[in-house]
Amino acid sequence: MTARGVARELIFIDDDDRRAFLRLLADAVARQQWHTHAFCLLGTHYHLIVSTTRARLSKGLHRLNTIYAQHFNRRHGRRGHVFGDRFASWVIDEDEHLAAACLYVLENPVRAGLCERAEDWRWSGVKNVRSIL
Numbered sequence: 001m002t003a004r005g006v007a008r009e010l011i012f013i014d015d016d017d018r019r020a021f022l023r024l025l026a027d028a029v030a031r032q033q034w035h036t037h038a039f040c041l042l043g044t045h046y047h048l049i050v051s052t053t054r055a056r057l058s059k060g061l062h063r064l065n066t067i068y069a070q071h072f073n074r075r076h077g078r079r080g081h082v083f084g085d086r087f088a089s090w091v092i093d094e095d096e097h098l099a100a101a102c103l104y105v106l107e108n109p110v111r112a113g114l115c116e117r118a119e120d121w122r123w124s125g126v127k128n129v130r131s132i133l
Contacts, residue, residue, distance in 0.1 A: 001089035003065060004045040006081045011068075012041055013076065018123050020071055021046070024064050032060035036103040040124035042112060047105040049092070061087050102126065130131070 005011040012018050015090070025048070025086050029036055035051040052058070069082035092098045109121035 001043055001048070001061070001087050002047050003061070003087040006084040006085050008044050010043045010082070011042055011045065011072065011082055012123075015120075017072060017075070019090070020075075021068050023073075024068050027069040028060040028064045031063075034060060037098065038105045038124070038126050039103045040108050042108060042114070042123075047108060049098070049101055049105055057089065 003011075012021065025039070029050070031114070032052060034056065037049040037051065038047070039049070040047045045080065065083050065087065072082050073079060092101055097108060105126055106118045106121075106126070109115050109124060110118055115121045
């Protein structure tokens with residue numbers, strides 16, 4: 001799944017924003033019992049690959065994005081929407097598709113020119129969200 005900033009604006013201005021988001025993401029993972037496969041935080045959007053039910057995904061992402069948007073607006077003296085649209089999600093039902101999707105997510109910072117190697121991007125990972133907090 002992915003969620004983007006309104007008008008493709010930044011949703012993460014600095015590392016404190018990213019850490020706050022990851023704390024909220026870790027909470028969503030625990031509350032909704034998601035199994036996290038991969039994640040990546042960029043400036044204007046984030047990617048997340050989890051195994052869960054549709055209901056748990058919607059409930060968790062609604063809470064995650066709402067609380068993060070409130071935090072972001074308070075911290076940066078803003079008002080209004082932070083995320084442009086509802087999150088986008090796709091069903092992954094084959095192991096090969098899951099592997100390709102995880103690779104796509106992890107390579108995103110390289111394609112964006114933010115680092116030379118995926119493993120150099122601090123704000124992405126496989127499986128354990130808490131490991132980079």
